Amino acid sequence: MKRLALLWLLACTAQAQSPYENLTPEQIMARSMTELSPGLYSFGSFGERSLVVITPDGVIATDPTNAEHAAAMRAAIAELTDQPVRYLVYSHQHWDHVPGGQIFKDEGATVISHANCVPHFQARPNSELVMPDDTVQGGERIELGGRQLTLMYFGRNHGDCLLVMQLDNSDVLFVNDLVTPYSVGLGFFPDYYPGEYLRTLKEIEALPGWSRITGNHGIPVAPRDALSQRRRYVEALMQAVEAAMDSGEYQGEALYDAIELPEEFRNMRGYDRHIRRAAERMAYYYGMGW
Numbered sequence: 001m002k003r004l005a006l007l008w009l010l011a012c013t014a015q016a017q018s019p020y021e022n023l024t025p026e027q028i029m030a031r032s033m034t035e036l037s038p039g040l041y042s043f044g045s046f047g048e049r050s051l052v053v054i055t056p057d058g059v060i061a062t063d064p065t066n067a068e069h070a071a072a073m074r075a076a077i078a079e080l081t082d083q084p085v086r087y088l089v090y091s092h093q094h095w096d097h098v099p100g101g102q103i104f105k106d107e108g109a110t111v112i113s114h115a116n117c118v119p120h121f122q123a124r125p126n127s128e129l130v131m132p133d134d135t136v137q138g139g140e141r142i143e144l145g146g147r148q149l150t151l152m153y154f155g156r157n158h159g160d161c162l163l164v165m166q167l168d169n170s171d172v173l174f175v176n177d178l179v180t181p182y183s184v185g186l187g188f189f190p191d192y193y194p195g196e197y198l199r200t201l202k203e204i205e206a207l208p209g210w211s212r213i214t215g216n217h218g219i220p221v222a223p224r225d226a227l228s229q230r231r232r233y234v235e236a237l238m239q240a241v242e243a244a245m246d247s248g249e250y251q252g253e254a255l256y257d258a259i260e261l262p263e264e265f266r267n268m269r270g271y272d273r274h275i276r277r278a279a280e281r282m283a284y285y286y287g288m289g290w
Contacts, residue, residue, distance in 0.1 A: 031069075033076045034220035036212070037170040039147060041080075042220040043073045048096065049216050051089075051174045052077060053167055055145025058086035061109075062165070062174070063216060064100035067128065074103050085109045087142055089151070090132065091176040092162040093120040094191070097216060099128035110134060112142070114153060116161035138163070156193045157200035164204065171211045172221065175204065179215055179230045181222035183269040187277025194238060194285045201231040233265045241282035256280045 028046040035041050041052040048069055053060040059077055064070035077085065088104040090113040091097055098121075101111060113121075115135035138153020152164040158177045165174040178200065189197075205228060214221045240259050244250050250258050259279035265271060284290065 036172045040167050042214045055147045057145035058083045060087040061085050062089045063097040067100040070100040070103050092159050093117040101130040105130045114161035154200040157197045159191050173210045173213050175213050175215050179227045180218040181226035187274030189281045198234050236261050
C-alpha cells in the first residue's frame with residue numbers, strides 16, 4: 001500500500017483524475033467568491049467553503065468555519081452588495097464548520113441550525129460558536145428578498161443534524177460534507193453512519209430539479225455524477241468488505257490489505273492514502289453494527 005508523506009489536501013489533489021488535478025498549492029489555499037447561479041455563490045478555498053445567497057433585502061450565509069474565514073467572507077459579500085447578512089445557517093455541527101459566526105451575529109443575523117445540532121453544541125462548548133437563535137426539523141424555507149432557500153433533512157448520515165440546501169430556481173444542491181467531488185473522503189469515515197449515509201445519497205440522487213452540487217470542501221461546483229460516483233464508491237467498498245468477511249479467507253489486518261476496488265475508484269483523490277482505513281471502517285460496520 002502506497003504511503004504518501006504530503007498533507008492530505010495536497011496528496012488528494014495530486015492523485016486526482018479529473019479536470020481539477022493540476023491545482024497548485026496557491027490555488028488550494030486561495031479564497032474566492034464563485035457565482036453558481038443568479039444570486040447564489042460558493043465562497044472559500046479548496047479546504048473550506050460556505051454558501052452565500054444575495055437578495056435585494058439581505059444575505060443568507062452558511063458555515064462561518066472560523067473567524068478568519070468568516071471575516072474574509074463578509075468582505076467578499078460587501079464587494080457584491082451593501083445589504084446585511086440576515087441569516088447564518090449551520091449545515092451541521094462539526095467544528096470545521098460552525099465557529100466564527102460572531103461577525104454576522106454582531107450585524108443582526110439570525111443563526112439557524114437543525115434542532116439535533118443543539119445537544120452537540122451544549123455537550124462540547126466552544127467559545128467561538130454562536131448558539132442558534134432558531135432551529136429547524138427539515139423542510140422549512142428561509143424566505144428573503146423574493147428568494148427561498150429550502151433546508152432539507154435526510155436523517156442520520158454524516159452526523160445526525162446535517163441540512164442539504166437548495167435555492168429556488170437553481171439546479172445546485174448544497175450537500176455539505178456528504179460529497180467532496182472526485183474524492184474518497186477521509187478513510188475512517190469520521191461521524192458517518194455507513195448504511196444511512198448510502199441511503200441518503202440514493203435519496204438525494206432521486207430528487208428532481210438538480211444537476212450540480214456544491215459543498216463545504218473541494219472545488220466550487222461539480223456535476224451530478226460527482227455525487228453518483230461517491231455513492232458508487234461507498235457501495236463498492238461496502239460490498240467488497242462484506243464479501244471478504246463472508247469468505248473467511250481474511251482475518252484482521254489481512255482483510256484491510258486485501259481490499260482493492262475497480263479502477264474508477266482507484267482514480268479518485270485520496271484512494272491510495274485512505275482505502276485501507278476505509279476498509280477497516282466498513283469491517284467494523286459489518287462486524288459490530290456501527
